Amino acid sequence: MKLTKALLSATALCAAATTAHAVDLEVTHWWTSGGEAAAVTQFAKAFNEKTEHNWVDGAIAGGGSTARPIMVSRILGGDPMGATQFNHGRQAQELVEAGLMLDLTDVAEAEGWKDVVHPSSLLDACTLDGRIYCAPVNIHSWQWLWLSNSAFADIGVDVPANWDEYVAAMPALDAAGIVPLAMGGQAWQSSGAFGVLAIAIAGQDAWKAVNIAKDADVAGGEAYAKVFDAAAAAREYSKKTNVQDWNQATAMVIEGKAGGQIMGDWAQGEFAVAEKVAGTDYTCLPGLGVNAVIDTAGDAFYFPKQDDPEVEAAQKELAALMLSKEVQVEFNLRKGSLPVRGDVDLAAANDCMKKGLAILESGNIMPSGDMALSPDTSGQIEDLMTEFWSSDMSAADAQAEYAGIIADAD
Known part of the structure; x- marks a missing residue:
């Protein structure tokens, strides 16, 4: 069994003068779709094969909004798991501040995470008072539009190159019985899609003013009025989706039953499982084809103290493995995400992943909403977007309520 410097250090620090025994380590996460399951299996395989320990899978169906409260409740209730997934940002901040999460600084220093994690904001999101409390494992960006090439072939229209061309084709898709815009029924999906529209239509400066500076005047102003008008128009063409889960909506695009979907790059995992080829069977447009930008959201693993x-x-062995070169490649190729390491070879990346890598290299990146907004503020926005996308709430009324949430945001 080969151990990295960090693994040896972790063992020395935490198990000195003891005899190491195999540990059954429960890992909770919300990766349950086909592509997600294929990806997380790479973590489990590496942990089981490269250490003396056992990965005990704790998948929780229903996405992060369902899983996170369960995870937090267990940790607060004294029934912690060995490791748990959260998104980069502030979701676990209160747990860290309460002293409930394992300090991984010794692992990060031994493995040189500060030298290889790119962009550095990913590691910054794991850091509190100079100490590192999580292992970032991928870069996931919301800023993508996925289009079904066969759906547009069926209506005799070229695959759109940007959001405006896509909107122009929506009536023809609808007339042909093809759902123009697939939108699942979960709150985080509608909220995420709105954020993508905001960056593409209002622009990066306006988005930063609202989400980072918490500028309610911008949130209630002309730039965001255009975003709400665009969302209201798109809403009419998404009402026939009739599915809840995001991967069900992605399946509609894969099968040509829907023209497109606004969804993060994790959708690539579903296309890969379905053996679809980027550029041939489907088209991906970063920034909706309007603004080639990606946000640096993603997933990280925290390790509750035991x-x-x-x-x-x-726990520390698993943290080190998750950021090792080999595991980063195998996991992210299946997940559709980008690696957090800037020194790995992704020659096998498909066309969409290469687009993301090129944007990352160009530096046209942004923080994610999870990094900028508190869980409470994010929850309020999700509630508003659920009401807005599922009703006839006017764009003006929704914008006014949104501006109020931003005005009170922490």
Whole structure:
């Protein structure tokens, strides 16, 4: 069994003067779709094969909005798992501040995470008071529009190159019985799609003013009025989706039953499982084809503290493995995400992943909403977007309520 410097350090620090035994380490996450399951299996495989320990899978169906409260409740209730997924940003901040998460600084220093994690904001999102409390594992961007090439062939229209061309084709898709815009029924999907529209239509400066500076005047102003008008128009063409889960909506695009979907690059995992080829079977437009930008959202793993040195050693071994070169490649190729390491070879990346890598290299990146907004503010926006996308709420009324949320945001 080969151990990296960090693994040896972790063992020495946490299990000195003891005999190491295999640990059954429960790992909770919300990766349950076909593509997600194929990806997370790479973590489990590496942990089981490269250490003496066992990965105990704790998948929770229903997405992050369902899983996170369960995870938090268990940690607060004294029933912590060995490791748990959160998104980069502020979702676990209160748990870290309460002293409930394992400090991974020794692992990060031994493995040189500060030298290889790119962009550095990913590691910054794991850092509090100079200490590192999570292992970032990927870069996921919301800023994508996925289009079904066969759907547009069926209506005799070229695959759109941008959002305006797509909107212009929506009536023809609708007339042909093809759902123009697939939109699942979960709150985070409508909220995420709105954020993508905001960056593409209002622009990066306006988005930053609202989400980072919490400028309610911009949120209630002309730039965002255009975003709400665009969302209201798109809403009419998404009402026939009739599915809840995001991957069900993606399946509609894969099968040509829907023209397109606004969804993060994790959708690539579903296209890969379906053996669809980027550029041939489907088209991906970063920034809706309007603004080639990606946000640096993504997933990270936190390790709840447990009063057991052998468990702690196993936790640190897993943290190190998750950022190792080989595991980063195998996981992200299946997940559709970009690696957090800037020194890995992704020659096998498909056309869409290469677009994302090129944008990342260009530096045209932004923080994610999870990094800028508190869980409470994000929840309020999700509630508003659920009401807006599922009703006839006017764009003006929705914008006024949105501006009020931003005015009170923490």
